[in-house]
Amino acid sequence: MIIKKKLSCILLVDDDYEDNIFHKLVISRMQIAESIEEVNDGLEALDYLKKRQTPPELIFLDINMPRMNGWEFLEEYKDLDADQKAKTIIMMLSTSSNPDEIKKAQEIAEVSGFKTKPLSKEMLVEILEQFFREHL
């Protein structure tokens, strides 16, 4: 994939070991990001975001995770400082395409979209075209 400017960081928030390996592989093959990070649940994600200087530009958020799931994470995410959140696209990434969940995601302002696993090259292209035009 030809990309003018790579994204600085893509964060994967998912507890599944194999899904993370696969998604990392797909993204790194496309060479669209400087770094790809992963955390295993909502709590770790919050920690990570609070510690980081510049927030990741794209977050893929799983729903079902232990300790703090996707929805609970979003509740806490709202209260983060503006500069920790700015310009971050959150994509919900779920196993099932339950219409109730899709509807719920649409109602949260911070969420930019809802995708079904597994992440694919086509999905990434779509996301870049929609949200990261200036990088192309």
Add this chain to the structure above:
Amino acid sequence: MIFCILLCTLFFAVYSIRNMNNNLRIQVDTRTVIITLKDNLSLLLNAETGERGYTITSDTSYLQPYYEALEELPANSALLSKMLQGNVEEEKELDSLFLYVNAKMDFIKKVILLKNDVNDKGIKDLLNTGQGKHLMDKVRQSNQRLRATEEEHFAERKKITDKSIITARIVFIVAAIFSLLITLFLASVIINELNRRTRHEKALRDYTRELQRKNEEIEQFAFIASHDLQQPLRSISNFTGLLNEKLQDTAGDETKQYMSFITGGAHRMSALINDLLEYSRAGKDVQRLKIDCNQLVAEVLEELSAVLKETQATVNVSVLPSLYGYASLKSVFRNLIGNAVKYTKKNEPPVVSITFKDLGKEYLFSIKDNGIGIEAKYKERIFIIFQRLHTRNEYTGTGIGLSICKKVVELHGGKITLESEPGKGSEFNFTIPKT
């Protein structure tokens, strides 16, 4: 029926009381006649005694009863006549009585007049005729006869009255007992019915609770099936995909074929799980809402636009009604229209027509196509979940579309049927009752 018997009993009771009252009245009347007759006789006797006293003492004060009799006998006689009116035998006897009474009074008058004239001899002669005694005897006899007759009547009436009193009492007691029995009977019927209903209600409540519990169980299961089963499948798919890439250059044809079977298997399983979930979720909506079927179909056609373009399909939609239904009605249209453009004849673009009929109590929708058609013997089977009539290679699909249609249509209270001839196309008809 019980009500009729009760009513009859009531009428009978009223009648027997009236009867009894009538009889009592007649009894009283009879008594009065007897008393009046006795008065009549005593008036006359007193007059006679007075006449005798006067005759012996010349004291006119003894004549008081005579004057009394003179005054009161007319009224007494009038009363007797009135009371015995209509009774031929007694009227005759009464006439005879009055005759003798008048005759006796005349006799007494004669004696008094003679005494007034101090005609002692005349009195003696008159008294010796024995006419006075004779007349009195006649009066007595007649009076007696009349009284006897009335006593007879009285006795008869008394018997009847006594009977009717007993009858009235019996009828009342019977009616009272009967009413009581009926009341007890009705009360027990009502109590039984109430008990029965309470039991049924409880059973219904228990059953509903159990049903709700089972539903929750099923939904949980469906969710787990969809979610937790998908992940391992995903791993299989993803990494066989990667494996495929790695072995692309080095693997033999057989290896490649095995890989594709594995991947294919994983994909199919995923599709089955998704379909199963869709089936379990189908029609789950709680409320009926107003649905404009034209809009619904328009949305479906929009969603299927890629396929419709690809197959060069023509879809003719007539104006459809608005109705009250569940949102899942959309999936019925989607599956039926989707099938219509999928199971087409080779080299013949699909032509689909969607129409409806208003059958009064329900709407009948028809989706007709010019596809490959279905044999009659499979008419029922195709609605069963995952049942297909073709292999995967011939036509794609898991065989869930029609079972979802059936489930949703039946959820609305309707029925779905099929008219088809192999080679000539199919027409799917389903009804949606109006609410």
